[in-house]
Amino acid sequence: GAVVSQHPSRVICKSGTSVKIECRSLDFQATTMFWYRQFPKQSLMLMATSNEGSKATYEQGVEKDKFLINHASLTLSTLTVTSAHPEDSSFYICSARDDGDGYTFGSGTRLTVV
Amino acid sequence: KQEVTQIPAALSVPEGENLVLNCSFTDSAIYNLQWFRQDPGKGLTSLLLIQSSQREQTSGRLNASLDKSSGRSTLYIAASQPGDSATYLCALTTTGKSTFGDGTTLTVKP
Numbered sequence: 544g545a546v547v548s549q550h551p552s553r554v555i556c557k558s559g560t561s562v563k564i565e566c567r568s569l570d571f572q573a574t575t576m577f578w579y580r581q582f583p584k585q586s587l588m589l590m591a592t593s594n595e596g597s598k599a600t601y602e603q604g605v606e607k608d609k610f611l612i613n614h615a616s617l618t619l620s621t622l623t624v625t626s627a628h629p630e631d632s633s634f635y636i637c638s639a640r641d642d643g644d645g646y647t648f649g650s651g652t653r654l655t656v657v
Numbered sequence: 658k659q660e661v662t663q664i665p666a667a668l669s670v671p672e673g674e675n676l677v678l679n680c681s682f683t684d685s686a687i688y689n690l691q692w693f694r695q696d697p698g699k700g701l702t703s704l705l706l707i708q709s710s711q712r713e714q715t716s717g718r719l720n721a722s723l724d725k726s727s728g729r730s731t732l733y734i735a736a737s738q739p740g741d742s743a744t745y746l747c748a749l750t751t752t753g754k755s756t757f758g759d760g761t762t763l764t765v766k767p
Binding site for chain 1: 661688689691693698699700701702703706746748750753754755756757758759760
């Protein structure tokens with residue numbers, strides 16, 4: 544079946560630094576990927592839709608300058624949290640539409656900003 | 658706008674019991690429904706995926722059902738074990754966008 548690989552699974556960074564999270568489709572091409580975020584004790588919420596070769600579409604309230612999304616190839620989308628602060632600590636997960644018209648999720652990245 | 662509700666928010670059962678987790682949704686025009694498991698501080702593990710045209714899926718001790726007409730899905734866990742303790746999330750996907758419930762936190766006591 545379709546597999547989406549997300550790295551890293553866990554990352555700890557210092558406040559003020561930037562962190563990049565990768566979402567890679569291993570055996571299919573994904574023209575569209577989705578990025579979600581989970582606040583503590585809350586549900587996962589869609590942050591943005593990433594389209595290969597074009598700008599990402601951000602949900603209302605998501606700072607596009609803080610959460611940079613790049614989808615430069617059909618198998619890779621990246622989310623960069625710029626100038627991270629402790630309030631950015633969260634669980635981030637991506638999903639992608641596969642060749643079989645299904646949607647496959649990565650396993651997620653737990654970010655801790657200290 | 659799709660709204661997903663999971664009841665109960667938390668559940669504690671003794672080992673060996675059969676149990677049912679509930680997920681209700683407001684928009685039946687879905688692409689698929691997926692149940693996930695999330696362990697504390699860890700990522701998501703996909704348990705079962707039900708396509709819109711299907712009514713149920715089974716994997717081992719797990720059985721998930723989908724009733725679009727009533728806007729409900731259930732996850733049935735048979736013969737629960739302490740290792741089943743986790744938060745269970747349901748997610749409804751329309752055209753790409755997935756809406757998650759808040760989850761049910763299950764504790765299975767030895």
